[in-house]
Amino acid sequence: MQDIANSHLFSPFTLGGVTLPNRIVIAPMQMYEAEDGFANDWHLAHLGRFAIARAGLVFTEVLCVEPRGRSTYRDCGIWKDEHIAPLGRIAELLRRCGSVPGAQIGHCGPKAARQKPWDGLRPLGAEDAARGEPPWTPVASTAEPSAEGYHVPAALTLAEIAAVVDAFGQGARRVAAAGFDVLDIHAAHGYLIHTFLSPVANKRTDAYGGDRHGRMRFALEVAAAVRANFPAPKPILFRLSCIDRVDSGWDMADTLVLAAELRARGIDAIDCSSGGIRGANSLAVFDKIGGPPPGYQVPFAAEIRSRLGMPTMAVGLITEPAHAEDILAQGQADLVAIGREALYDPNWPLHAAIALAGKPDNQRQFGYWPPNYGWWLQYRERQQARRPAR
Ligand SMILES: Cc1cc2nc3c(=O)[nH]c(=O)nc-3n(C[C@H](O)[C@H](O)[C@H](O)COP(=O)(O)O)c2cc1C
Numbered sequence: 218m219q220d221i222a223n224s225h226l227f228s229p230f231t232l233g234g235v236t237l238p239n240r241i242v243i244a245p246m247q248m249y250e251a252e253d254g255f256a257n258d259w260h261l262a263h264l265g266r267f268a269i270a271r272a273g274l275v276f277t278e279v280l281c282v283e284p285r286g287r288s289t290y291r292d293c294g295i296w297k298d299e300h301i302a303p304l305g306r307i308a309e310l311l312r313r314c315g316s317v318p319g320a321q322i323g324h325c326g327p328k329a330a331r332q333k334p335w336d337g338l339r340p341l342g343a344e345d346a347a348r349g350e351p352p353w354t355p356v357a358s359t360a361e362p363s364a365e366g367y368h369v370p371a372a373l374t375l376a377e378i379a380a381v382v383d384a385f386g387q388g389a390r391r392v393a394a395a396g397f398d399v400l401d402i403h404a405a406h407g408y409l410i411h412t413f414l415s416p417v418a419n420k421r422t423d424a425y426g427g428d429r430h431g432r433m434r435f436a437l438e439v440a441a442a443v444r445a446n447f448p449a450p451k452p453i454l455f456r457l458s459c460i461d462r463v464d465s466g467w468d469m470a471d472t473l474v475l476a477a478e479l480r481a482r483g484i485d486a487i488d489c490s491s492g493g494i495r496g497a498n499s500l501a502v503f504d505k506i507g508g509p510p511p512g513y514q515v516p517f518a519a520e521i522r523s524r525l526g527m528p529t530m531a532v533g534l535i536t537e538p539a540h541a542e543d544i545l546a547q548g549q550a551d552l553v554a555i556g557r558e559a560l561y562d563p564n565w566p567l568h569a570a571i572a573l574a575g576k577p578d579n580q581r582q583f584g585y586w587p588p589n590y591g592w593w594l595q596y597r598e599r600q601q602a603r604r605p606a607r
Pocket residue numbers: 244245246247248278279321403456490532533534535554555556557558
């Protein structure tokens with residue numbers, strides 16, 4: 218039998234000064250259950266399930282650093298000190314179960330003021346106002362909508378840029394105060410930071426626009442403000458859309474330059490996503506092959522890791538334990554993040570432990586499971602094994 222202690226997926230990983238018990242990360246996923254930005258028992262139960270299932274690192278959904286940076290009225294926030302206490306309960310629960318508690322902070326920029334996905338994801342309008350959810354004016358690098366029909370955002374002034382950088386710093390301070398050990402900065406998916414990075418979104422003519430150096434300025438200022446308020450050795454990841462997948466967009470060469478600059482400012486790892494700028498369906502390129510293939514974003518994590526020697530996290534359609542193991546074994550990433558598959562199977566890490574251990578004499582091994590579950594299941598397994606074969 219294979220011992221999962223020899224697997225890559227279940228080997229510990231030290232990032233900054235924090236050691237994760239395994240390489241399985243639960244990706245940040247918005248639940249649209251908060252009121253006034255406050256996390257509540259939904260978030261506690263939802264995230265707690267992944268910690269009971271022994272994920273090495275569990276991220277909260279994006280915590281918005283400003284109210285106007287929320288994608289919907291039901292986003293979680295981190296813009297006031299009162300948000301700390303309920304998040305603190307979550308961090309404590311995750312740690313108690315043996316997971317490392319992580320939080321993501323961000324600002325949705327021009328993708329703010331929308332309906333929840335299951336209400337249509339459209340920009341808030343008159344009907345929403347009538348039921349008590351009036352739209353507000355989102356902000357971005359440039360006063361252009363993220364997609365046709367979306368709100369026209371206001372371009373941030375220089376004074377506002379400084380205020381938003383400070384809001385990221387204060388958000389990081391609150392995340393640390395809530396007891397989280399790892400932080401992820403959301404700079405992907407067409408959100409605020411991405412609108413500064415991408416040449417198709419950033420049309421500014423001041424110091425925050427123009428060439429790559431100018432377009433990176435805001436991201437690097439945010440990184441420095443967050444690092445100052447979330448002190449080393451606690452690690453910080455930076456989630457990037459490594460490529461825009463649109464003509465003349467941000468590409469891998471840009472990502473490599475930015476990643477090196479981020480590392481110089483104390484960022485520990487890159488969380489490798491893609492797309493989302495200008496609202497276009499950037500995954501449409503995969504239509505001719507029936508949609509994005511498993512691990513379609515892994516090559517970005519692999520390239521950063523091999524070219525810069527910087528730790529990376531791979532995410533996106535990683536659903537099979539053997540695939541996750543292979544990504545790590547091939548040195549394509551240091552961590553694998555599971556998103557939707559964890560919604561389908563919150564016990565994914567525990568099932569991965571069984572799958573990777575193999576099944577000698579057809580008996581499943583529950584040794585990695587918390588004993589509260591595993592003892593009983595192993596007992597049942599032994600009982601079942603004694604039944605005569607029919
Ligand atoms: C319900 C849901 C909410 C999400 N919310 C966030 C979020 O808050 N921050 C973020 O960076 N990505 C978010 N994502 C993207 C995921 O983190 C992940 O990158 C994406 O789902 C691809 O991984 P998967 O194929 O394993 O689901 C969300 C995805 C889903 C399905």
